[in-house]
Amino acid sequence: MSTDTSGAIDGVTLYDVDNPAPVIEPPRKRTKKTPKGGGTNFEMIAWLFMRLSGIVLVVLVIGHLLIQLVLDGGVSKIGFAFVAGRWASPWWQTWDLVMLWLAMLHGANGLRTVINDYAERDNTRFWLKMLLYTATVFTILLGTLVIFTFDPNIS
Amino acid sequence: MATPVMDKAQATATADYITATFRIRRFNPEESDAVIWEDFQITIDPKERVLDALHKIKWDTDGTLTFRRSCAHGICGSDAMRINGRNRLACKTLIKDINPDKPITVEPIKGLTVLKDLVVDMEPFFQAFRDVMPFLVTEGNEPTRERLQSAEDRERFDDTTKCILCAACTSSCPVFWNDGQYFGPAAIVNAHRFIFDSRDEAGEQRLEILNDKDGVWRCRTTFNCTDACPRGIEVTKAIQEVKRALITRRF
Incomplete structure (x- = not known):
């Protein structure tokens, strides 16, 4: 083998019966000491939220895409005036607000499970999640602020 | 009832044999920390199972090949392994069903520590x-007869x-x-x-x-x-x- 990473150097192996090679253990494994049940329903509520918000988001997002990109002239009609006209109505304000919150929380929770599944070290997992939560909170707050304080008479 | 004639059956018995290649993932910590794929070519009846092929290799070719098996009839659950990239029981997988024209890969099951060859830490x-x-788990006194249950339950x-x-x-x-x-x-x-x-x-x-x-x-x-x-x-x-x-x- 050209890329020989084994213990063999010049035909002499480092490992024998009394000195076996280390086995490759999976990153995290279940032992007797694995903590049992935190007693919270958080994972269940998160799982339920994904299902329910998903159903609502299908309606909200497809409706949003239709209005923005397909109906009534398509994407070319979008401009400051179009957005200002839509956000003058509480109906579209609510629509966009609900869509923003549900989509951000749905996406963030999905990414949280991906990080939980794939990050191997506790430190990596912690910091990736902190980055995710910060980005989520920032986007939700900024979006909410814009929807409520939008001023069509901007100079 | 007439006694069946044997000689014809014996003549065709070895005619069905094929040469199959088994590509087995080997790991022996007492020799090296490297994991290698090793090819074994054996002549075998395609109606035999992968477990029979592993036995043939262990008994006739390379006695160091290590794997678990107990009952060899799909009941004990000892010989689960990854055959051609899918988890199966070696004792329930016929060679003819997994395309013996190409090398058949045999690996230990994933996600558990490999101790040697196909043996993992369960x-x-x-x-x-x-x-x-x-x-x-039940509460109360032990009943004096069996705990009955309806067919639906x-x-x-x-x-x-x-x-x-x-x-x-x-x-x-x-x-x-x-x-x-x-x-x-x-x-x-x-x-x-x-x-x-x-x-x-x-x-x-x-x-x-x-x-x-x-x-x-x-x-x-x-x-x-x-x-x-x-x-x-x-x-x-x-x-x-x-x-x-x-x-x-x-x-």
Whole structure:
């Protein structure tokens, strides 16, 4: 083998019966000491939220895409005036607000499970999640602020 | 009744033999820390099983080949391995069914520590099994006769009684590969077997154990476990039933 990473150097192996090679253990494994049940329903509520918000988001997002990109002239009609006209109505304000919150929380929770599944070290997992939560909170707050304080008479 | 003639049968017996290549993933920590693929060419009847081929290699070619098997008839669950990239029991897989024209790859099941060749450390798997309390729990005095159950009540959990704990499902699960803290399909199947048993009284307790962050909610419904199960248990369905039981009992 050209890329020989084994213990063999010049035909002499480092490992024998009394000195076996280390086995490759999976990153995290279940032992007797694995903590049992935190007693919270958080994972269940998160799982339920994904299902329910998903159903609502299908309606909200497809409706949003239709209005923005397909109906009534398509994407070319979008401009400051179009957005200002839509956000003058509480109906579209609510629509966009609900869509923003549900989509951000749905996406963030999905990414949280991906990080939980794939990050191997506790430190990596912690910091990736902190980055995710910060980005989520920032986007939700900024979006909410814009929807409520939008001023069509901007100079 | 006339005695059957033997000579014709013997003449055709070896005519069906084919030459098949078995590409086996070898690891021997007493020699090297490197994992290598080793090819073995053997002449064998394609109607034989992969386990017979492994025996032939071990007995006739290379005695150091290491694998587990006990009953060799698909009941004990010792010889689950990854054959041509799929988890199966070597004793239930016929060579003719997995295209012997190409090399047949044989690997240990994934997600568990490989100790030597095809032998893995099953301890984390059995720890998850023990953690769901896979035994009958009842209250009150012991009855003086059998604990009777209607046929319908028995039917409710019939599918999950078939588990042989071979770990083919758990070691096919991508969540388990990345995080061995997850209970895994086999443990959930064995919890399901008691949760839905009308004679058992610790269903709530088992549901609470599986409500953990490493419990049923980590299941991503990829159906790998259902495909892998050599006993044909609808594993993913059982996991979903446990999820539903958790939700409907509290809402």
